[in-house]
Amino acid sequence: MALTLYDTLSRKDHLLQPLDGRTLRFYCCGPTVYGPAHIGNFRTFVTQDVLRRVLEQGGLPTLHVRNLTDVDDKTIRDSQKAGQSLGEFTAFWTARFHADCRALNLLPPHHEPSAVAHIPHQVRMIETLIQRGHAYEAADGSVYFRVGSFANYGRLSHLEDRELKTGASQAQQSDEYSKDALADFALWKARRPEDGGNFWPSPWGEGRPGWHLECSAMALEYLGEEFDLHSGGIDLIFPHHENEIAQSCCSTSGNFARHWFHVAHLMVDGGKMSKSLGNLYTLEDLAQRGFSPAEVRYCLISGHYRTPxxxxxxxxxxxxxxxxxxxxxxxxxxxxxxxxxxxxxxxxxxxxxxxxxxxxxxxxxxxxxxxxxxxxxxxxxxxxxxxxxxxxxxxxxxxxxxxxxxxxxxxQAPAQQAPAEILALAQQRWEAKAARDWPLADRLRQEVEAQGWVIKDHKTGFEVQPK
RNA sequence: GGCGAGGUAGCAAAGUGGUAAUGCACUGGUCUGCAAAACCGGUAUGCGCGGGUUCAAUUCCCGCCCUCGCCUCCA
Structure with a gap:
């Protein structure tokens, strides 16, 4: 067993060897449970599943952690729209996600922690970051990570080579005027009226954790300060994974993930999937078109994971x-x-x-x-x-x-029984065939086909199947 | 504008410094009254365009064109 995998951080292939010499420990950024996952989301999860299966099939045990994001702007907003509590709402979509995962033959992760269930872990991590001077509390009770305090910030996404377009993002961030620097990101978001009842106590007042932090806290909890591999969709490289690295390295004495594994996007009809284009598919959509989850899975793995x-x-x-x-x-x-x-x-x-x-x-x-x-x-x-x-x-x-x-x-598939009139036509054709009246036989076959059925002859008889 | 990925047959998709896997579709044959199914074959002198290096390039180098993604909470 010698699996070589491309590492986003070093931009090189690496032989995967477990840090602890026994078990390959890896973390996957999971779904935000506010609606059905689409097949683009599942490209990533299916690819991660193949990775795990190949490792295990090769004799290397794994420890697989994949989180559920069950608190963020979208889950809060849509649960309110649905008139449900956040917990009820996310439980519903979590169940749906699990059903889809089973249908796609995904091995369940060994741990599937949720953000809401790990708020104390996240608060502790923020406290450490503040103590060490990597984070600061803003006037409104939010807490931000000071990007300037982490020299390695940008290594994963090659930020040093970039020129950030600042105009649009500044406008978008107008409500976060209290940040010291534009690049700083939220670790803790102070309670706002539109959050409704979705807030938790903290040393900085009521609020909720920022998105990036949950993955760091849960990876630390279940995999330790250093583990083998961290994975997600390619769009998460920046800023999500960059921020995870910063938070984790600054709040522990470990180096977080050794390698990074990113899955390229799924395109649909040559472009990005989007609801407005009508090309966003869920498993359910495809089932309605007659495709099984196994077929979807095959399709999703039929291209190399690093190529769109x-x-x-x-x-x-x-x-x-x-x-x-x-x-x-x-x-x-x-x-x-x-x-x-x-x-x-x-x-x-x-x-x-x-x-x-x-x-x-x-x-x-x-x-x-x-x-x-x-x-x-x-x-x-x-x-x-x-x-x-x-x-x-x-x-x-x-x-x-x-x-x-x-x-x-x-x-094994239950043969669909044709209606009596179709069977009667087919029987007539069989008789015409026996009488060697080929024109009549062909005409009757065409008639049956026009109504959506296909006649298949055998030596001693025929069968009628849906077209 | 910056960063990244990519352009290989009708569609999809591997791969390589020595002359293009594979799946679908298409097509010839066997079989069948004819079909279907099954089985046996065939189909890119070419790998975005133009240069260069080389005995040899689709593969390396340079330039150009095009597509897609990311650029502060998208898998």
């Missing part, structure tokens, strides 16, 4: 077909070695090339390509039971590593 992936409904159809091809391959193998129970623990076997692609910066598309090369090179008629068994084991190993769930044999 262009999602289209056509690419989803393509994913569905690809998954079906793997499923048929497996069925064919099962027919050869009926008694064999596939063992995913036997290693990649014939799929070693695919497995090694995953070790090289998680190259899933290359791994899938290598898998299909094995599929295409296999002649079911020419292999024996032992070979079929090895292929089955290797396939199970790979699908486990990628978290792919192959569709079962079609027989």
């Amino acid at each position: 992936l262009n999602f289209t409904l056509h690419s989803l159809q393509s994913a569905a077909a690809a998954l079906g091809k793997l499923a048929k391959f497996r069925q064919g193998l099962c027919a050869i070695t009926a008694s064999h129970a596939p063992q995913s623990s036997n290693g990649p076997g014939p799929f070693a090339a695919a497995w090694s692609q995953l070790q090289a910066d998680l190259n899933v598309p290359a791994a899938l390509g290598a898998m299909f090369s094995v599929v295409n090179a296999t002649r079911p008629a020419e292999i024996n039971e032992a070979q079929a068994g090895a292929l089955l084991d290797g396939l199970a190993f790979m699908t486990q590593a990628l978290g792919l769930q192959l569709p079962e044999a079609q027989a």
